[in-house]
Amino acid sequence: MxxxxxxxxxxxxxxxxxxxxxxxxxxxxxxxxxxxxxxxxxxxxxxxxxxxxxxxxxxxxxxxxxxxxxxxxxxxxxxxxxxxxxxxxxxxxxxxxxxxxxxxxxxxxxxxxxxxxxxxxxxxxxxxxxxxxxxxxxxxxxxxxxxxxxxxxxxxxxxxxxxxxxxxxxxxxxxxxxxxxxxxxxxxxxxxxxxxxxxxxxxxxxxxxxxxxxxxxxxxxxxxxxxxxxxxxxxxxxxxxxxxxxxxxxxxxxxxxxxxxxxxxxxxxxxxxxxxxxxxxVPVFQALAQVRGDLTQLQAGLRDLIALRQSVWVEVIYEGEDIIGDLREQLEVITAESLVEILRIKNTRISEQVLQPLQLGESLDDLDTSEVFERCLQAHQVPQPQWADLQLMYKEVVATLQHGE
CATH class of the missing domain: 3.60.21.10 (Metallo-dependent phosphatases)
Known part of the structure; x- marks a missing residue:
């Protein structure tokens, strides 16, 4: 049998x-x-x-x-x-x-x-x-x-x-x-x-x-x-x-x-x-791949997949130090008009860190929104030279929300 x-x-x-x-x-x-x-x-x-x-x-x-x-x-x-x-x-x-x-x-x-x-x-x-x-x-x-x-x-x-x-x-x-x-x-x-x-x-x-x-x-x-x-x-x-x-x-x-x-x-x-x-x-009927690393490594990994000339669905795992606001846009420029399609981007720079515990006796009521944002920058170890631009953008977003624009 x-x-x-x-x-x-x-x-x-x-x-x-x-x-x-x-x-x-x-x-x-x-x-x-x-x-x-x-x-x-x-x-x-x-x-x-x-x-x-x-x-x-x-x-x-x-x-x-x-x-x-x-x-x-x-x-x-x-x-x-x-x-x-x-x-x-x-x-x-x-x-x-x-x-x-x-x-x-x-x-x-x-x-x-x-x-x-x-x-x-x-x-x-x-x-x-x-x-x-x-x-x-x-x-x-x-x-x-x-x-x-x-x-x-x-x-x-x-x-x-x-x-x-x-x-x-x-x-x-x-x-x-x-x-x-x-x-x-x-x-x-x-x-x-x-x-x-x-x-x-x-x-x-x-x-x-x-x-x-x-x-x-x-x-x-x-x-x-x-x-x-x-x-x-x-x-x-x-x-x-x-x-x-x-x-x-x-x-x-x-x-x-x-x-x-x-x-x-x-x-x-x-x-x-x-x-x-x-x-x-069992044969592979749809290729899947993970690409991880900093921006340079991600770009190189995607180009390697494109060179295979076959349909590949990709999960991108960003592990770089810099915060890149247009990460998806930069990567999709590389994969445009190819058989490689990015289905997911996971940013460990953000997801793997949380805010540090508040100081003893301190609560969120003791902090304003700018101070909370600064704590975020510290917790995620954002390089100091990037702080000024990020804080300015954050204040613009908050002001837009407050004025309903």
Missing amino acids: KLLHTSDWHLGRLLYGKKRYSEFAAFLTWLVEIIRTERIDVLIVAGDVFDTTTPSNQAQELYYSFLRAVGNTTCRHVVITAGNHDSPSFLTAPSALLRCLNIYVIGAATHQLSDELLTLTDAQGSPLCIVCAVPYLRDRDLRHAEAGETLEDKELKLLQGIQTHYTQLADLALTTQAQLAQPVPMIATGHLFTSGAQTTEGDGVRELYVGSLGHIPASAFPPCFDYVALGHLHVPQIVGGNDTRRYSGSPLAMGFGEARQTKSVCVVEWGADAPQVTLIP
Whole structure:
């Protein structure tokens, strides 16, 4: 049997206002071809199919067109579980119809644990594998609030609830396994944050539960599972040093912090021995780049990107000492009429510093606006020769506001 594990598509996601539908379409077209050439039997999508709970019509069209295309390949079964970005009700609305096409959608935990247990079959109707299709488990699925609970009590209940959910589902899967003529692979899914897992800046991944105990240890997954297909984190990685417990990662870079990552999908193949995991790199459908440094370094970095003669979306990180009021204008003169487009400029000169604490016993009421502005100049270590011009401009702005001009 061959299984393909992917997750975190985030269909419809914007990048600083830029629509990415062409990228999503290119990825899904590529994925269908991989499923066909690798002769995949089972596809698992471990959550965050869409980026929002109300996906656009275009995002929905991409999703359903993909499912239709998969039906024309060797893939016999598709298992889709909801992530924290997905709407369980929206995702499961067509589930009865999709199940007729061997597409199984699990949007949320229910009172019937067996709803998450799937026994998939081959072309002859013989059992192929057992899938414990666990979606993103919400707080209300895991614990009941009680009066007088501390934060630590709540966190511990969440952790225990997740572990109990997997343990009970594993027991149910083992019972099903015992009724079969011969053993078949047992697979589990999950959309959660494991302990020690790696994230990147700007990837949009957020904590799922309050407190650090929401990070699930690898021991929460019972050893009877031959493979655990995880979603939520965008960096491809294994969990607890076990090659069969892993995040596939997002197929597209969801932010500039992921620009240098090699994205991939996981192909898991069962033969006579233990399952073998192979990573298939996902092509880059839209190049992203970060350029950082002072003005001279930024200008040089942008010229290097222009020389590549390909479409590149850029995040600029200014780290110079001088305050440059027309930074964007100066940089866009360089990128004009090129395939390089600046989507964001981050000025660490401003963002990484804050006003120094006021002196003991001093409050803002003791300072006028000019004195507050001077404190800003000091806090941001603006070179003294620039003060006079900046103070003059500041006074002109204040006067304009005061006179309503």
